[in-house]
Structures are given as structure tokens and as C-alpha cells.
Amino acid sequence: MSFKLTILPGDHEIEVAEDQPLVDAAIESGLMLPYSCRDGVCGACKGKILSGTVDYGRHGPDTLTDADKAEGLALFCCATAKSDLVIEARNVSRVDDIPIKKLPCRVQKLEKAAPDVMILEVKLPATEKFAFRAGQYIDFLLPGDKRRSFSIGNGPEVQDSVELHIRHVPGGHFTDKVFTTMKERDILRFEGPLGSFFLREDSDAPIVLLAGGTGFAPIKSIVEHAIAKGMTRPMTLYWGARDRAGLYLSALAEQWEKDHEWFKFVPVLSDMTPEDEWKGRTGLVHLAVIEDLPDLSGHQVYACGAPAMIEASMADFMSQCRLPEDQYFADSFTFSADSQP
Numbered sequence: 001m002s003f004k005l006t007i008l009p010g011d012h013e014i015e016v017a018e019d020q021p022l023v024d025a026a027i028e029s030g031l032m033l034p035y036s037c038r039d040g041v042c043g044a045c046k047g048k049i050l051s052g053t054v055d056y057g058r059h060g061p062d063t064l065t066d067a068d069k070a071e072g073l074a075l076f077c078c079a080t081a082k083s084d085l086v087i088e089a090r091n092v093s094r095v096d097d098i099p100i101k102k103l104p105c106r107v108q109k110l111e112k113a114a115p116d117v118m119i120l121e122v123k124l125p126a127t128e129k130f131a132f133r134a135g136q137y138i139d140f141l142l143p144g145d146k147r148r149s150f151s152i153g154n155g156p157e158v159q160d161s162v163e164l165h166i167r168h169v170p171g172g173h174f175t176d177k178v179f180t181t182m183k184e185r186d187i188l189r190f191e192g193p194l195g196s197f198f199l200r201e202d203s204d205a206p207i208v209l210l211a212g213g214t215g216f217a218p219i220k221s222i223v224e225h226a227i228a229k230g231m232t233r234p235m236t237l238y239w240g241a242r243d244r245a246g247l248y249l250s251a252l253a254e255q256w257e258k259d260h261e262w263f264k265f266v267p268v269l270s271d272m273t274p275e276d277e278w279k280g281r282t283g284l285v286h287l288a289v290i291e292d293l294p295d296l297s298g299h300q301v302y303a304c305g306a307p308a309m310i311e312a313s314m315a316d317f318m319s320q321c322r323l324p325e326d327q328y329f330a331d332s333f334t335f336s337a338d339s340q341p
């Protein structure tokens with residue numbers, strides 16, 4: 001059985017199968033709605049049901065509250081249709097057809113970039129080209145139906161391997177292994193590319209790139225893609241970390257700034273020690289953006305990192321800096337639903 005799904009803005013009419021999450025039906029029809037974790041945890045896909053009824057699906061109780069439901073809100077990554085529906089998303093874009101694949105891969109390189117950050121490079125089968133948009137992520141597929149999300153850290157020009165920047169979560173099911181037993185030539189499986197966080201190339205608005213910790217990975221993908229394509233769109237990277245070690249590839253960002261007039265780099269530390277001998281910006285990274293750019297009305301923002309940074313920057317940029325809602329793109333580094341207490 002299937003239902004008619006009308007998506008605003010744009011009045012797109014598509015079919016959605018019973019039991020099919022609304023985001024999946026949209027992607028199948030070549031439409032991209034905002035989404036990130038696909039687990040009902042991060043809230044990036046939250047939107048309005050204008051008419052019809054849904055099954056809300058499995059979701060975090062704080063991500064979609066009873067008050068949200070009473071207001072007509074739902075999470076489109078886990079909601080399924082129980083009737084014909086009209087829904088409103090933050091933005092809708094048409095996407096060309098990049099297939100989401102499940103692929104095996106082999107660990108090619110494990111490099112500790114900071115005490116708690118591993119750069120993991122995996123090699124794809126020689127017969128497979130892996131196409132994706134700069135900024136997207138993959139899910140490692142683990143035994144017991146578990147999956148763990150990590151953003152791709154290289155530009156899409158590289159198609160035979162994938163770079164990931166993995167922060168160690170002590171006691172974490174997957175990242176503990178990455179930091180202890182994983183070795184070169186190990187075989188992993190992943191699904192991708194995923195996510196609506198990617199560079200919008202149809203705009204020439206200046207860009208603010210906001211990264212927290214390993215949120216630098218998808219930002220690196222975007223900048224490397226911009227360099228490879230010869231773009232000159234102004235981009236300013238604000239990269240926040242607790243201490244100097246957390247800016248684990250700052251030399252690369254400094255080099256981009258030297259090589260490209262259109263690129264600026266603002267590192268910001270929040271909990272540095274005297275040994276860091278830090279003379280740069282301090283405090284919360286998104287507040288540094290507000291200080292420098294109190295009017296973001298003509299900008300696009302691409303933000304990636306811890307959920308608290310995403311929530312605060314989205315709220316403050318829109319309420320204080322006049323950033324239009326549909327010009328804010330983010331991946332919130334939430335945990336997998338199967339790791340929630």
C-alpha cells in the first residue's frame with residue numbers, strides 16, 4: 001500500500017510506501033530534505049505535518065516531545081505515513097542521482113592526529129568508484145545490526161579511498177576498537193554516502209564554516225572540493241577545540257589560508273592550558289562568529305560538531321544575526337540510537 005506525499009516548499013508530489021520513512025521516499029524520488037542521523041536522535045529532519053496522520057517511529061524522547069507532536073511536528077527520518085500527507089520541510093532541493101551503496105573496505109592507514117583523534121583511511125574495492133557530495137557521511141555497518149556514523153574527510157575527487165576523523169569515545173563500542181585492536185588490512189563494511197549536509201554549489205554567497213573538534217572532517221572535504229574545482233567563493237573557517245591538540249590539522253588550514261585569498265582561518269580554544277601558550281581567540285567558537293559577523297543575512301553557514309554547538313549556533317545565528325533558516329546546514333554529531341542509555 002502507498003500514499004500520496006506532498007512536500008512544501010515547492011509542492012512536490014511523490015508516492016510513499018507504508019512503513020517507508022518520509023526522508024527515504026523523498027530521496028528515492030530525487031528530492032533532498034534536511035536529515036542527518038537517520039536515527040530519530042539529532043532533530044535535523046524535524047518538520048511540520050500540515051495534513052494527514054503519521055506513525056512517529058522510534059525516536060529520542062527529547063528530540064520529538066509530546067509538545068512538538070501537539071504542534072504538528074514530526075521527524076521525517078523515522079515517521080511513516082498512515083494516510084495521504086502534506087508536509088513542510090525547512091528546505092527541499094533536487095538531487096542528481098548518487099547511489100547509496102553498501103560496500104566492503106580495507107583499513108589502509110591508521111594515524112593518531114591527537115591523543116583522542118584517529119585519522120582512519122579505508123580503501124575501496126578496485127572495481128568500485130565511490131561518488132559523494134563534499135560534506136556527506138558514511139555509516140560503518142557492525143555486527144548485531146549496529147551502525148556508527150562518520151563524516152568523510154576527503155573531497156569527492158578522491159574516489160578509491162575514504163578518510164575519516166574519529167574521536168575516541170572511551171567505552172564506545174566502535175571507537176574503542178579503532179584505538180586499540182584495529183589494524184591495517186582489517187575489513188570493514190559501510191553504507192553511504194548519506195546526509196543532506198553538503199556544499200550548495202548553486203549559490204555564490206560567502207560561507208561561514210563552523211567546526212567543533214572532529215567536525216573539521218566534512219569541512220575539510222568541502223574546502224578540498226572547492227580548491228579542486230577552482231572556486232573563489234569567500235569561506236571563513238571557525239574551528240573550535242578545547243586545547244591546541246584538538247586543532248589536529250591546523251597546519252593544513254593555515255596552508256589553505258596562505259595559498260588562497262578567498263579562504264580565512266580563525267582557530268578558537270575554550271579550555272586551553274598554560275602549556276598551550278595560546279595567543280589566539282578563546283571561548284565558544286560560535287560566539288567568535290557572532291563577534292566578527294553580527295549580520296549573517298547574506299551568508300550560508302555550514303556547521304558540524306557536537307550537538308550543543310549545533311543547537312546554540314543555529315538558535316543564535318538566526319535570532320541575533322538574521323541568518324535565514326534555509327541558509328544554515330549542519331550535521332550534529334549525535335550518538336547512535338543503539339548507544340543511548
Ligand SMILES: Cc1cc2nc3c(=O)[nH]c(=O)nc-3n(C[C@H](O)[C@H](O)[C@H](O)COP(=O)(O)OP(=O)(O)OC[C@H]3O[C@@H](n4cnc5c(N)ncnc54)[C@H](O)[C@@H]3O)c2cc1C
Nearest residue numbers: 037149150151166167172173174175214333334335336339
Ligand atoms: C551524521 C553524523 C556524523 C558523524 N561524524 C563523526 C565524525 O566525523 N567524527 C567523529 O568523531 N564522530 C562523528 N559522529 C559521532 C559518532 O558517530 C558517535 O560518537 C559514535 O556513537 C561513537 O561510536 P562508539 O561505538 O565508539 O560509541 P557508542 O557505543 O555509540 O557510545 C558509548 C557511550 O558513549 C556515549 N557517547 C557516544 N558518542 C559520544 C560522543 N561523541 N560524546 C560523548 N559521549 C558519547 C554514548 O551515549 C554511550 O553511552 C557523527 C555522528 C553523526 C550522527
